[in-house]
Amino acid sequence: DAGVIQSPRHEVTEMGQEVTLRCKPISGHNSLFWYRQTMMRGLELLIYFNNNVPIDDSGMPEDRFSAKMPNASFSTLKIQPSEPRDSAVYFCASSDRVVNIQYFGAGTRLSVL
Amino acid sequence: AQSVTQPDIHITVSEGASLELRCNYSYGATPYLFWYVQSPGQGLQLLLKYFSGDTLVQGIKGFEAEFKRSQSSFNLRKPSVHWSDAAEYFCAVGAEETGANNLFFGTGTRLTVIP
Numbered sequence: 001d002a003g004v005i006q007s008p009r010h011e012v013t014e015m016g017q018e019v020t021l022r023c024k025p026i027s028g029h030n031s032l033f034w035y036r037q038t039m040m041r042g043l044e045l046l047i048y049f050n051n052n053v054p055i056d057d058s059g060m061p062e063d064r065f066s067a068k069m070p071n072a073s074f075s076t077l078k079i080q081p082s083e084p085r086d087s088a089v090y091f092c093a094s095s096d097r098v099v100n101i102q103y104f105g106a107g108t109r110l111s112v113l
Numbered sequence: 114a115q116s117v118t119q120p121d122i123h124i125t126v127s128e129g130a131s132l133e134l135r136c137n138y139s140y141g142a143t144p145y146l147f148w149y150v151q152s153p154g155q156g157l158q159l160l161l162k163y164f165s166g167d168t169l170v171q172g173i174k175g176f177e178a179e180f181k182r183s184q185s186s187f188n189l190r191k192p193s194v195h196w197s198d199a200a201e202y203f204c205a206v207g208a209e210e211t212g213a214n215n216l217f218f219g220t221g222t223r224l225t226v227i228p
Binding site for chain 2: 042091
């Protein structure tokens with residue numbers, strides 16, 4: 001398996017623009033997680049899905065952030081409108097209840113100017 | 114709720130020296146414990162995990178960790194550090210009933226290796 005695949009790897013955008021980050025989990029995994037990593041706050045869980053259903057979105061910072069998982073092989077994290085303080089590395093991870101290990105993608109480095 | 118403390122923000126060791134990274138967790142029941150490593154510009158890679166059984170677990174890249182329930186610790190060790198081990202290391206704790214679905218990560222320890 002190719003592992004968790006995130007795209008794009010880098011995104012540079014201007015304040016106010018919409019940003020969409022994409023994630024393809026490992027095939028067969030039924031849980032998907034979105035994290036944000038910054039120097040100041042470390043690694044923060046934003047939201048996680050189980051069987052394509054959002055289970056815990058308490059980490060989503062505000063209404064500008066939204067996440068979807070339309071099927072078992074694809075998820076998006078959208079920021080609209082983006083702000084400079086959203087600049088961070090966003091990670092996607094997936095797991096299943098058998099192995100009980102989260103596997104991480106390589107991340108998307110977002111810069112909002 | 115679970116929590117994790119990694120008391121060392123930054124550690125510097127000489128290549129070939131031994132290494133121990135500290136991790137203390139807070140959780141009342143049986144914890145699931147993990148160590149991840151993050152190289153610059155990369156995602157987190159699992160080094161090792163503890164769910165149950167032998168309290169000394171072996172991982173990849175020559176790392177091991179020991180679960181000590183009495184001390185609520187899960188320290189990571191390596192007998193001889195290589196320059197390629199320079200990275201950020203994260204300890205994480207989960208609960209048996211939720212598995213990997215609800216992990217709490219520490220703030221990380223950055224390891225610098227000097228020649």
